[in-house]
Amino acid sequence: MKQQTFLPLQIHWKYRYCHGGSLRNSAKGRGARPLSTKDPIHLVFKVNKVAVKSGLRHPRHFTLMNRVLKRYAAKFFVKIEQFSILKDHVHLLIRGGRRSRLLSFMRVVAGQFAQGLTDTPNVKNEGPRVWEQRPFSRVIKGYRPYRIVRDYIQLNECEVNGRPYSKNRLRGLSSEQLEELWA
Structure with missing residues (x-):
């Protein structure tokens, strides 16, 4: 009989390319x-x-996040295709090139x-943790999921800039509404 600890972690097919976020609370988001x-x-x-009571859209926090993203994307040769900074989360x-x-x-x-x-670069922060969860990541396989994620990030950015929130969001958008989204 094989030892249980050496068996590979069985992950549901839906979560094969996902990691972090709320998945971390269950066995689905564990592993590499x-x-x-x-x-x-x-x-x-x-x-x-x-x-972060004032949110990420506060001018100081917004410019800090923009500066950090641009600086370290160049340093680690990561191409940021699209990003949206909302009040309580950031989509990228x-x-x-390399996993590392x-x-x-x-x-x-x-x-x-x-x-x-x-403002604690050299001292441990004694206050509450800045990040609620570990970063959520999902590998996008195929063009259709890529287009959905790209439109979702754009829709979030438009909603931050004044577009009214809709419950069905991307499911009910026509081709004209999608064109308006990118205009």
Whole structure:
């Protein structure tokens, strides 16, 4: 009989390319983070509302996040195809060359933003944690899921800039509404 600890972790097919976020609370999101050097990756950083009361759209936090993203994307050779900074989370659509650089990019962006936000670069922060959960990542396989994620990020950005929120969001958008979304 094989030992239970040496058996591979059985992951549901739906979560094969996902990691982090609320999946971490169950066995679905545990294991190695799936990353791809060929396919784009949808990355979500969710901030703790207690730690960041004014939200990420506050001018100071917004410019800090923009600066951190651009600086470390260039340093780790990560291409940011699209991003949207909302009040309590950030959506990124990225591509990278090496797995190690992608992991370093995620780690450093989260750490540098948290340090810049709490003004504690050399001292451990004693307050609440800045990030609510570990970053959620999903490898996008195929053009149709890529288009859906790209439109979703664009829709989030439009809603932040004044577009009214709709419950069905991307499911009920016609081709004219999608064109208006990108106009």
